[in-house]
Amino acid sequence: MPLLALLILIPAAAGLACLPARSPRVMSALGVLACLATLALGIALLGQVLDRGVVTEWNEFLCADALSAWMVLLISAVSLGAALYAGRYFQRDLDAKAVTPGRVREYFVLTPLFVAAMFLVVLANNLGVMWFAVEATALSSVLLVALYNRQTSLEAAWKYIILGSVGLALALFGTVFLYAAAVGPAAVGKLPSFNWSHLITVAPQFDHGLIKVAFVLALVGYGTKAGLAPMHTWLPDAHSEAPSPTSAMLSGVSLKIALYALLRFHILTTACLGPGFSGHFLLGFGLFSMFVAAPFILVQKNLKRMLAYSSLEHIGLICAGIGINTPLTIFGALLHMGYHALAKPVLFFAAGNIHQTFHSLKFRLIGAGVVKVLPVTVLLMSLAAVAAIGLPPFGLFVSELTVISGALAAGQTAAGALIVVALVASFCGILQQLTRILPGARNDASAGDARWTDGVAAMVLLLGGLLVFSIWLPGSLQEIMRRAAAIIGGKG
Amino acid sequence: MTMNAPTPSEIGSQLITFCAAGMLVFQLLLVVQRMLLTNIRLFALQSLLLAAIAGIVGFVNNATHVYIVAVLTLIGKVLFLPWLLDRQVRRIGITQEIDPLFGPPTSMLLCGGFTLLGYVVARPFTALERLGNNTLGVAMTLVLTGFFLMFNRRKAITQVLALLTVENGVMLAAVALTTYGMPLVVELGIFFDLMVAVMVLGILVYRIRESFASMDTSKLNQLKG
């Protein structure tokens, strides 16, 4: 069974199938089914990769190693959560006349395509293909960001697409340089393959100058898409203006997808130049992102923007962990990727409920005592927040600790200290901001049409997964992550 | 000192160098020119030169798929996109760019600097170029100046245009650096993406215009902090 092809085709098909569909219920059902299917496929893929190391299809057009498999799992898990959440969410929007049915269809058509594009990114063997898959994710999600057609959402979408395209143009430039590097050692006259499986073998012979420029361009390019400071400026806008399920997917996976693309370059660069060069850049940008995020969280006025900045914080941590480039830190970074992918969507879902109930995301306008109106949502949100600010029993505490201890074990004491400082700062920010709205008294029980079941299924699913995997991680996952870490660490 | 007949590859590289220079010139004109329609024309001409370069490359080391690239460029960037943008501009009815960030003199000065930077960065790799000389430098310059154009102008259309010139630069680099351009599948993907991107951008520009009654992107500044 062509796993990889199906992984890409099923969501694409589901998206196209939504074109003729009438009722939102049917469409969301289609989405959920597709995501369930991809999740199953992802798990199957996990098994195969564990057996055979690398899985390839369509004469090596598609290829999946441990790293890809890990990303596949993240994508399918988060998109499943989003699909579960989306149905009721848009139902409420339709009831409130916040969107037109046409736009809802737009969502249900584009989201699966978005997912398919992300799958293509991680499964493409050819780095050029990977590039245009990333571009495809941008193009398929930009209209989702603009879904509400408010002035602000259009602005966000415009910034997203313009900055994204510029970044990707640079990424393409980087890809070209990489290809040139690949051509270099190849014999004149014949077109060399641009496949990952080929490149990784010839990487050591690359021309150093070319690979350096290639990596730098890719860093700026894909870094823009991954939201590394100072290229992150589109991130809070897009995350705050998009409908909550989309925000969840953007912050939950799409950032990490761009990071994945960057990682491929990082691996090749490391293989060619040794660990120093690209690693230091990743570490630097990671730390910088963390320190940019913290103050913005501290004085943030808007719930979803705050969540977006916290995503920036986490991406920074992941980036730094990989940059330090020891097995421990890379493992911790991958672990963090996974946990963050499970925790952050829950926060965005809860934010969505709050938005639909109080018709605003501004802390000031929401006011204190949300718990009196949306007890269940607040409970789940608090749990997710506890996870996101890195407290036990949730795994982010462990992964953060792993990264920091890895940093110290690698002698990067300063980096470790800086990470701790940034984490503490953002902790203070998030705690203080959420305390402004979640607890407290409220006299107007303006429950709106909120039902306690809104989006609970999705949130419970993700949180449950997070809690279980925090305490007990199946051997297969541990193994896949170890191998992925080995690939990134250049020992794969 | 005897004059022996130049090989086709030498002629090819001469031509390529010439065309590249032309692209650079058009780029600089773009930077100073304010009339939107003229800008579109200039872009079309630039793309034409790019197509020509692709054609020459294809001819010189008779690689069929590079011809395809040339053709695609011709259809897409020389004919279709300019036509599309032209239609947009006429529909919107805005003819020229008002108050860019930097005035023409400053812009020229800066672009000079970027050209310098481009060449400096490209210098180490001139050895790798098999056709033309310093085409890579030109490409780098195109990317940088295109970038500059992007944040120098405020009209959405101009920004799209600038993005496309950046794209041109990248493609030029592809040709210059790798003799054959990228593998066909990649080229196709890039082309396809470009088309979709412009479509999407068009949709957005349209929506922005109807809700802001303008396509001045500097009005898009409500999202802060």
Next chain:
Amino acid sequence: MNLNPLAIVLQTALLLALAPLMSGLIKNWKAKLQNRRGPRIWQPYADIIKFLRKDMVISEHASWVFPVAPYVVFISALVAGLMVPMLTAQAPLSLFGGVLAVIGLLALGRFFLALGGLDPGSAFGGMGSSREMTIAAIAEPAMMLAIFTVAIGAGSTDLSHIVQASQGPMWNMLNPTHAMAFVALFIVLLAETGRIPVDNPATHLELTMIHEAMLLEYSGRYLALMEWGASIKQLVLMTLLVNVFLPAGIATEASPGALAVSAGAFVAKLLVVAAEVVLVETTNAKLRLFRVPDLLSAAFVLATLALLSTFLFK
């Protein structure tokens, strides 16, 4: 170290008997110095017996703390007295605690005295307690430092050891350390026993009294215990002062002769201190409450100097 019941009984009797005498003596001498006839020396005994005979009026607002307080004040002073060497260098209860215990017990008494003052809910009582506790608090560090100075010298907080250690060939008063510590402790004594210039034991002007204000609601038996306790406390502090700083003549073994000598010496020394108190009281005016800290901080500074000198003049 064993407990000698006889010694305990004797010293208890001595404390009970001598305490009122001292306050009577001081009152009388003061009057003499101010050209008044003044009360008889024995007057305090008569007062105490009178109080014991009288009925009691207890405030309607008072709780169970009110009747408990006098006993605690009286007993704590008495127990403290049993830890201070009076006639013999070996204090009867020195096994149960040294100077720190003495300070602690006096604090216990003060604690309940202040509560007793607050209990009936009259403003005077509250004022008295407040001031009493304040003054005691700022007197404490000076006292402790002075004690530390001698304790460090003797390497012990056990008063018997201190006395024996400071006994010896050299005449301790000449030692600057001891001199300064003595003065510091003397000032503390004035504060602790409610003497001019800190408090005026003779006044009943509402706004100037401290100790008397707390006793205002007490009558009869309780008042007797309170007054007696206060005078015992005064005697204890004086004894501490004299026997620690000029232990000359104190009996080291319990032979009748030695005891007689030390009794004489002890009374003589007490009279000297009493005379000093009288002099200070008659030559000084009562300080404003917020000037008292200056006096006590002076004591603190003296004590600190004393401490410094322990190894300046080594």
Next chain:
Amino acid sequence: MPYNMEFSPGVLLALALTGYLLGAAGALALWKRPRAARWWSFGGAFVAATCGLCAAIAALVQGADGSSWSVKLPQLMAYLPMDIPMKLRLDSLGAFFVLVVSLPGLAVSLYSLGYARGFEGCRSVAALGALFNVLLLAMTLVFVAGNAFLFLIAWEVMALSSYLLVSFEHEKPETRRAGVLFFIMSHIGTGCLILGFLLLFQATGSLDFGQFHAAGGGLPAGKRDAIFLLFLTGFGVKAGIVPLHIWLPAAHPVAPSNVSAVMSGVLIKTGIYGMARVFFDFLGAPPNWWGVTVLTIGTVSALLGVLYALMEHDLKRLLAYHSIENIGIILMGLGASLMFVHSGHPALATLALIAGLYHTLNHAVFKALLFLGAGAVLHATHTRNMEEMGGLAKRMRWTALFFLVGAAAISALPPLNGFVSEWLTYQSLLQGFGTTESLIRLMFPISGALLALTGALAAACFVKAFGITFLAQPRSESARQAQEGSRTMLLGQGILTCACVFLGLFPMLLLRLLDPVTQQLTGEQLSGQLTTAGGLVLSTGVPGAGTISMLGITVAGLGLLVVPLVLWLAFGRRARTRIGPTWDCGLQGLTPQMEYTATGFSKPIRMIFKALFRPRREVQREYDFSPYYATTLRFESHVEEVFQTRIYRPLNLLVLRFSRRLRALQAGSIQAYLIYIFITLVLLLLWTL
């Protein structure tokens, strides 16, 4: 040996932990049925705490050789590439602190059975019970964690649960602010701890406490000092040392009183535990300035704590400030001990350490007792403001008695436990004078004198606290209506009261329990030297340096009661007792308004320490005809919390202002954003040249 137990402390500890777990789980299960949840959770906590107590005592008795007892947990979170043996380790130090948490724990659980009834109907008792259990569980785990990883997890769970408990009555903005302040400070501390532990990890390559033992010895001085400072800050925040204390007086009062009791009694002791563990066990031989620093911090904290306490008329805030004071006293012991370790006087170091640890236990007992009393008062009068209380001694006899004992104990009055531990502190300071020739030795008597000042001020403060709260006339209607609390509440306080007396009269029993602890930390066992006369008298270990026996003093005191008895028989038998009004200067009877207020009581102190308090007063008079007779008079007096106004607020403002400045970077102009990217690109390209 009076207590020779066969059963293993391990089993008991496991029982305790499971007990807490079940208590929490059951409470959540019984969410809908508050009454059942209350009985289940607090009953469970009581049983578990009792097991913990037995476990601790058993471990201390058996582990007299300093041996530790450990159990391996199922490999949770075993997926990390580092090997982290998830093992609980009940060594002597840990066992002692398990004792410190369990003794108040069981009393407070009993008390809560009655106290929590007040919440039924208005808020979730189940949540309270569950969190209460989790808190106790986490604290116990902190004390028995065998490696830094587990320790940090327990530490964070503890912080989280206590944060939730502090914010239990989250409707009040004051409560929310306090909770956030507490959690933020605590997390900053945790950050320091993480770094500290990981620096040790860097040095040893392991997270196991066993490996950490004396790991500091091998490190370069700079790194050791860094670790020391990190841990001092990290644990100092939790312990509430000055100047890291500001969260404490904010957070402890707003929590439910049973929680305040646990927090003030035990939670802050986790900081002490950490310091003892790290400074004595991990870091190896300390340089002198460590001890000097700790001693100084201790002295300052003690003094400032009690001074600020005096200014309070909020009963629970007052108690909270006293926690700072007592932490200071404990740290004086620890600091002196460190200095003695440095100067090579193990016996003396042990004495000082014992003083500190003893005071730790004592403070846990009497502070919990006082908070329970305050809770009972709050429960009865619905106010924390002492100015609205008064006359409660008649209405709540038992509570008053218990509170009085607690007050006497915390004021270090004989014959109660507070005096004993402070006596030990004095003795160690006194003998410290001889340990060195340098001027440093002046620190010992000076801090001793300041300790005396602290003690006297504490006495003044508790005369005020008890006198204003319980004595004289009720100052408000609610105080007039006050009723005695339920039986379980009284029982809980009674247990702690007995503990206060017992620990005062029979210190030698506890000293014997402390032997293995000191053996572990300083390699000495002093209980032998410290007790003479058949263990009834406490001595300083140095012959003739001073002895004390609370038992003896008590007996003597009771014996001397003969004197008043005889006097009464001799003279007073015919005297009768009448109840009359208090003398009112001939006015129409005294009203509560005429009584001395808490503010008035502390006025002299406020005046004397003006420089510190910077008191402000606002007086507004309104006249109708003559300027001499004001018809209404409004008087306000404020005291400035220097650290709040001089350090923290400016710092906070600075950070916020900086962050707001930064927001300008995200001003919404896409041109600017493009320029950011462009500049980054150019810089990086230049970098590659």
